[in-house]
Amino acid sequence: MTTQPTLSPAEADVCCPSLTVSPLSIEDAHDFARILKAVADPTRLRLVSLIAAHEQQEACVCDLTEPVGLGQPTVSHHLKILVDAGVLHREKRGVWSYYSLEAATLNRLSEFLSPG
Amino acid sequence: MTTQPTLSPAEADVCCPSLTVSPLSIEDAHDFARILKAVADPTRLRLVSLIAAHEQQEACVCDLTEPVGLGQPTVSHHLKILVDAGVLHREKRGVWSYYSLEAATLNRLSEFLSPG
Structure with a gap:
């Protein structure tokens, strides 16, 4: 589902x-x-973790509104921020958009923050 | 300089x-x-990286104002946010406070964000 390859440690x-x-x-x-900033929000962190834990590690807005207890426009707004920051990948199939993790971005953040 | 031990992978x-x-x-x-949120700010990221790169991996406000081009009150404000979040450790010696990394907190963040 990700368009960017995960970076190897050497890269x-x-x-x-x-x-x-x-x-x-x-x-x-x-x-x-x-x-x-995109991930420094409790709702957005929960959305990312829900997508990661969802079947096939992808989910549509319809899967996410109930677990976070928010309406579809609010959830869509949070998902857009995560897509714009490169943390989530969006793929439109039929009437729904499906969201999955951009593992390369999370890996880049994790490596960046690691104290070594 | 850190008061919390770095977590082992098993822990x-x-x-x-x-x-x-x-x-x-x-x-x-x-x-x-x-x-x-504490680290999601360009000035605070630069302050953390300057402290990490400084001699003995610690620095006082006096070492940091010139590289970031900001006054002492502003730099002290940013450092307080990082101390309150557990990202930096502050130790008072004589007239100055010396700041160093809390490696355990950065390690915890890095592990948390890692896509595995």
Whole structure:
């Protein structure tokens, strides 16, 4: 379901800044702050975890409204923020959009924050 | 400089929720969103990376104002948010407070976000 490949550890070393290895550039700091802001919300964290735990690791809005106790417009708004930040992938099939994790983005965040 | 020990992988398995393993509880979602909000800011990310790259992995406000181009009150405000979230440790020695990383908190965040 993901369009970006997961980075191997060797690729991550070459391409990806780490919070604790050297001073971050202003550009990298803004880039990671943008992705972190998208996930720094309790409802959005729960939506990501619900999608990850759902059958085939994908879900539509219709699967998510009841578990988080919110209406479809609110859930769709949160999902859009996660898609825009590259944390979720959206695929339209028939009348529904199906959401799945962008594992490469979560991996990049996890590697970035790891104190090594 | 850290007061909390770094969690071993075995301890992390037992104690720490993961975003992609099972649906998050409301309590865990709020807990992690609080820590993520503290780091989801470009200036605070740069401060953490500057402290990590500084001699002995600790720094005082006086070391940090020039690299981020902000005044001491603003930098102190950002550092307080990071200390309150458990991302930095503060130790007062003489007239200055010295800030260092709480590796256990960064490790917990990194493990939490890892897609496995």
